[in-house]
Amino acid sequence: MSKATIYNVAIKAGVSLATVSRTLNNPEKVKPETRDRVLQVIKELGYKPNAYAKGLASRKSTSVAIIVPDMSRSSVAEMVNGIAVEAKKYDYSLILYVLKDKYADETEMMQEVVASQADGILYMNDEINEEQYKTLNMIQDEYGVPVVLANTVYPYDSSLTTVSIDYYQAAYEVTKQLIDEGRKNIFMLTTARKYMVNDLKEAGYQKAIEEAGLEMNIFRTSGDITVNTIHFNELLKENGHLIDGVVAVRDSIAVSFINQAIEKGRKIPEDISVFGFQNTKYASLSRPKLSCVDIPIIDIGVKAMYLLKKEIDGLHIEEKFNELPHNIILRQTTK
Amino acid sequence: MSKATIYNVAIKAGVSLATVSRTLNNPEKVKPETRDRVLQVIKELGYKPNAYAKGLASRKSTSVAIIVPDMSRSSVAEMVNGIAVEAKKYDYSLILYVLKDKYADETEMMQEVVASQADGILYMNDEINEEQYKTLNMIQDEYGVPVVLANTVYPYDSSLTTVSIDYYQAAYEVTKQLIDEGRKNIFMLTTARKYMVNDLKEAGYQKAIEEAGLEMNIFRTSGDITVNTIHFNELLKENGHLIDGVVAVRDSIAVSFINQAIEKGRKIPEDISVFGFQNTKYASLSRPKLSCVDIPIIDIGVKAMYLLKKEIDGLHIEEKFNELPHNIILRQTTK
DNA sequence: CTGTTAGCGCCTTCAA
DNA sequence: TTGAAGGCGCTAACAG
Numbered sequence: 001m002s003k004a005t006i007y008n009v010a011i012k013a014g015v016s017l018a019t020v021s022r023t024l025n026n027p028e029k030v031k032p033e034t035r036d037r038v039l040q041v042i043k044e045l046g047y048k049p050n051a052y053a054k055g056l057a058s059r060k061s062t063s064v065a066i067i068v069p070d071m072s073r074s075s076v077a078e079m080v081n082g083i084a085v086e087a088k089k090y091d092y093s094l095i096l097y098v099l100k101d102k103y104a105d106e107t108e109m110m111q112e113v114v115a116s117q118a119d120g121i122l123y124m125n126d127e128i129n130e131e132q133y134k135t136l137n138m139i140q141d142e143y144g145v146p147v148v149l150a151n152t153v154y155p156y157d158s159s160l161t162t163v164s165i166d167y168y169q170a171a172y173e174v175t176k177q178l179i180d181e182g183r184k185n186i187f188m189l190t191t192a193r194k195y196m197v198n199d200l201k202e203a204g205y206q207k208a209i210e211e212a213g214l215e216m217n218i219f220r221t222s223g224d225i226t227v228n229t230i231h232f233n234e235l236l237k238e239n240g241h242l243i244d245g246v247v248a249v250r251d252s253i254a255v256s257f258i259n260q261a262i263e264k265g266r267k268i269p270e271d272i273s274v275f276g277f278q279n280t281k282y283a284s285l286s287r288p289k290l291s292c293v294d295i296p297i298i299d300i301g302v303k304a305m306y307l308l309k310k311e312i313d314g315l316h317i318e319e320k321f322n323e324l325p326h327n328i329i330l331r332q333t334t335k
Numbered sequence: 336m337s338k339a340t341i342y343n344v345a346i347k348a349g350v351s352l353a354t355v356s357r358t359l360n361n362p363e364k365v366k367p368e369t370r371d372r373v374l375q376v377i378k379e380l381g382y383k384p385n386a387y388a389k390g391l392a393s394r395k396s397t398s399v400a401i402i403v404p405d406m407s408r409s410s411v412a413e414m415v416n417g418i419a420v421e422a423k424k425y426d427y428s429l430i431l432y433v434l435k436d437k438y439a440d441e442t443e444m445m446q447e448v449v450a451s452q453a454d455g456i457l458y459m460n461d462e463i464n465e466e467q468y469k470t471l472n473m474i475q476d477e478y479g480v481p482v483v484l485a486n487t488v489y490p491y492d493s494s495l496t497t498v499s500i501d502y503y504q505a506a507y508e509v510t511k512q513l514i515d516e517g518r519k520n521i522f523m524l525t526t527a528r529k530y531m532v533n534d535l536k537e538a539g540y541q542k543a544i545e546e547a548g549l550e551m552n553i554f555r556t557s558g559d560i561t562v563n564t565i566h567f568n569e570l571l572k573e574n575g576h577l578i579d580g581v582v583a584v585r586d587s588i589a590v591s592f593i594n595q596a597i598e599k600g601r602k603i604p605e606d607i608s609v610f611g612f613q614n615t616k617y618a619s620l621s622r623p624k625l626s627c628v629d630i631p632i633i634d635i636g637v638k639a640m641y642l643l644k645k646e647i648d649g650l651h652i653e654e655k656f657n658e659l660p661h662n663i664i665l666r667q668t669t670k
Numbered sequence: 671c672t673g674t675t676a677g678c679g680c681c682t683t684c685a686a
Numbered sequence: 687t688t689g690a691a692g693g694c695g696c697t698a699a700c701a702g
Contacts, residue, residue, distance in 0.1 A: 003449070005694095005695060006696060015672075016673045017695090017697095018672070018697085022671090030671070030672080031671060048449065049450065049696070050450065050694085050695050051450055053678090053694065054695075054697075055387040056679065056680090056694090056695080056697090057678055057697040058678085058697055059678070071406070071413070071416045077406040077407050080406045081433060084433035093431075093432075093447075094431040095431070096415075096428075096429040097428075097429075098415070111383050114383065115385060116386050116428060143338065225619050255620045281617070282616070282617070285560065285587065285590045286620065286621075287594055287597070287622065341681095350688080351689045352679090352680080352681095353682080353688070356680065356681060357681095357682095357687095364687075365687070366687055384679080385679050387679080388678065388680040388681090390680090391678090391679080391696090392679075392680040392682080394681095394694070674700085675698100675699090675700085675701100676700100677698095678696090678697085678698105679694105682693090683690105685690085686687105
């Protein structure tokens with residue numbers, strides 16, 4: 001049962017290969033009877049068009065490249081789930097690129113993506129910088145391959161379609177909430193300054209803090225649990241008596257902090273109120289259960305793929321910058 | 336700067352396109368000087384061979400299909416990370432298929448995979464059944480596309496190369512450990528009976544229990560936290576006073592159980608010892624910290640991809656069934 | 671509505 | 687060591 005080609009089908013159905021091609025791609029252009037006959041033969045032979053020949057001839061691949069930083073982050077994984085669901089609707093296949101310490105030169109990787117003939121690119125990388133943004137822009141303009149940023153924002157430019165939530169506003173809201181609880185020493189637990197999205201959260205936090213005339217406290221640590229555990233221990237030793245509110249840029253960071261705080265005898269939320277970001281399983285599995293910003297990450301994936309498909313089809317996209325609504329989930333780490 | 340073709344390179348370098356093709360695929364067959372010249376032009380033009388044309392002409396795609404059940408499970412995501420790292424070494428691209436409630440007919444999806452011209456298939460699906468296994472076998476035999484099962488085992492047949500750990504033995508070991516602690520009423524918390532891997536864990540649990548002359552208690556629930564929380568509540572209400580040991584098939588299930596047990600006033604590990612499976616972030620973030628079986632999931636991904644590459648290259652694989660070593664991690668939920 | 675005919679960009683004998 | 691030429695399987699005008 002070696003693979004049947006369009007040629008085999010044509011012969012067996014007594015038509016030319018053009019007709020076979022048509023019944024597959026423009027069925028309305030072929031007479032119903034012949035169409036049915038061809039379809040019948042296709043079924044008998046188990047014929048599936050060779051994706052490569054098709055892509056070469058049509059200069060379209062019905063595949064999109066999806067570029068992510070690291071699968072193990074649950075926000076990334078969930079988003080990919082959403083993308084996959086939507087891509088399936090259009091019969092698009094997904095070519096996956098995982099950035100994680102593998103591509104010294106990201107520009108080169110982009111070239112690879114272009115060579116892969118993907119019809120479009122879904123880019124998710126919260127470490128995006130100017131060079132990468134420019135490269136993406138270049139690919140879109142020069143090569144005509146549409147790019148959509150998913151859960152990734154680059155605040156200094158807005159020529160690329162992006163789907164995200166309003167992280168600035170979300171951070172502002174939760175910080176405000178802590179202030180309204182009467183918290184005076186609110187810390188933001190964040191990562192090294194290279195994650196754009198986290199910069200946005202910091203800005204939102206800052207706005208709320210300044211409005212209330214409080215003092216800003218930005219504490220940078222790692223996403224790695226063993227590392228941030230040590231950092232939090234030190235932080236709590238030095239400032240343990242001061243901190244009464246925390247906004248963490250990720251759920252897992254929030255939970256890790258809570259664990260250390262409790263170990264140091266602090267009561268959550270009596271002594272310290274804590275907010276996380278994302279609403280992952282960590283949030284519901286932690287004790288006390290974590291209050292957090294709920295990010296519709298699957299929807300972000302779905303919408304990003306949806307918009308990419310529109311761009312691939314040459315349709316006009318009304319809004320370059322798409323913000324999905326977020327939710328504040330109050331559980332047990334806040335009052 | 337539209338895409339450069341091999342033809343452009345040939346002209347600019349003053350050679351034929353055959354020579355360009357050779358310097359890329361069989362560099363040793365071209366004189367160093369011309370090779371360098373060609374390479375130089377390639378660089379200048381930013382030329383990347385069109386993957387589709389290449390695939391069509393060579394009947395190889397340098398891409399592998401990777402089939403997974405659901406990205407949001409952290410074991411799956413981690414494994415994909417491992418696969419990506421290894422695939423990068425061979426310059427293979429990854430075509431991702433997510434099964435999650437999307438393919439009514441999996442056989443049809445396999446056809447899609449074949450049509451995609453993937454050189455090989457990495458299959459991960461712990462719900463694998465006879466039909467799926469047969470389809471995979473057929474694809475490997477009829478179409479000559481190698482298949483490797485990653486972290487999924489099908490105990491009733493062994494014609495497909497598989498990479499996993501010895502789940503049976505691991506479950507046996509942790510159950511034994513609980514028995515050695517003096518536990519008498521050890522429950523296994525597992526899922527609906529469709530996950531092969533979990534069947535293996537049950538068997539290992541059973542062996543240890545029977546050896547010790549104890550009573551088996553298999554409790555089936557869902558992986559969904561809100562669902563299993565309810566189940567665990569009922570379980571603890573009915574048997575709360577009996578249970579003194581637990582082996583859960585996933586970390587998240589273990590943590591969810593622990594949370595409910597503590598809420599019911601049970602002390603962990605004094606009253607109940609608990610083991611999880613996988614060693615995910617959930618295990619280190621939970622309080623008390625979860626003891627569990629550490630599964631080298633990234634290595635499984637790496638090795639699966641490694642073996643697949645060997646098969647693609649037509650190399651002989653000594654061992655069809657590859658078991659990587661696991662570890663028992665003792666933390667705070669066991670004595 | 672259907673068939674003929676060029677390619678799509680690259681690899682790979684076969685000669686030179 | 688190199689070039690010429692014929693496909694790989696399919697799409698897309700262009701005729702008919």
